[in-house]
Amino acid sequence: MTCPARALPLLLVAALAAAGSGTSARAEPALPEGASACKVMQGSGVTFCKFGNRWIATTARAPDLAVGDPFPIYEQSMLMDLDRYGLPPVDGPWRYYRRDGVIYKVSARDGRVIEILGRRTSR
Template sequence: MRLLASVVVVLSGLGSPALAEDCASLVKSMCGDAAGQEGSGTVDNTGRRVLTVEVKPPAYAIGDRFPVEERSLLMNPKRYGLPGTDGTWRYYAMDGVVYRVDNTSAKVIEVIRDSRTWRLR
């Protein structure tokens, strides 16, 4: 199943898209003219450019065996706003997703994907 998310970005204070050379957007593909000649996405009737992004599902789902031999343990979960471990499970990070994994079976117990974890690789 493909998931799509729409992100609306206002490119200038006047509500109209900026020219590419004047664009300060971190997402350079959002820079372009009002006709949509440069950049990706579409311009809506308010002058905002709408970008459609494909969101990839996590590599492992609840119940899958996680490759604990190949990944590093997340050592300080409280740094990311996650509760500490109780000894029966541990956290592993991969591609911006944190997996809570059972110690004995290496099965995924929980998949955590939010603003706290997106930087983790």
């Protein structure tokens, strides 16, 4: 299966072209490699494409938290099966958390975001 993130630049180019054309008609999103269909959600504008029998969000959304922000560790579950997400083992005072599809490396000492690892899906 191909990575839908590679198709992101194509979607951005299509969105910019549609925005710059001055037309009010909504253009269909470009199909990324391996996708059979794509839909844009009305409220959020997020594009979902169908890969096999799964719909996957293919547009990038900025993470909710930045490095140094306090992470709501009591509202989220810590990731335990690191191999499932292709993460290296924990060998220091941090933990991995996933929130809204984004994986964060969070300090075990003060609960602040150390690193944003980005969007990853389970294997």
